[in-house]
């Protein structure tokens with residue numbers, strides 16, 4: 001997990017989400033985006049070597065990550081969580097949307113040109 005400054009396009013936000021984000025972000029009128037400090041969760045993945053019946057669910061795994069972030073939040077602040085998944089991966093997009101994330105942008109990797117969809121959620 002990393003903590004980094006992240007631009008969130010105002011056009012990706014509903015009024016209520018924008019109001020929530022305004023509490024911990026600065027608005028950059030040139031970029032038309034909020035610059036917020038977000039927790040980036042990378043490499044979220046289950047251990048498929050564990051037998052199916054004993055394997056954790058994706059939702060429970062995400063909850064463990066959020067529990068860790070809540071501890072970090074007490075130390076360093078910040079309430080926004082970001083995950084990225086391959087653009088067009090319907091399974092992962094559905095997984096994140098079902099678990100409370102909303103689509104907030106896209107990133108194209110400078111190294112290999114791969115496109116990622118960026119999802120955000122709030123710790124609380």
Ligand SMILES: CC(C)(COP(=O)(O)OP(=O)(O)OC[C@H]1O[C@@H](n2cnc3c(N)ncnc32)[C@H](O)[C@@H]1OP(=O)(O)O)[C@@H](O)C(=O)NCCC(=O)NCCS
Nearest residue numbers: 043044045046056057058059061084085086089091092095
């Ligand atoms: C994402 C994840 C945590 C969700 O867990 P979950 O909600 O319990 O879902 P499941 O593991 O039961 O997977 C559901 C289906 O998605 C499929 N799936 C898993 N990862 C996938 C991926 N990266 N792309 C496409 N399909 C995927 C599974 O094969 C499964 O298919 P099935 O229903 O036909 O058997 C888990 O699937 C996982 O660890 N995936 C591998 C790592 C990964 O892709 N992480 C996301 C990084 S952005």
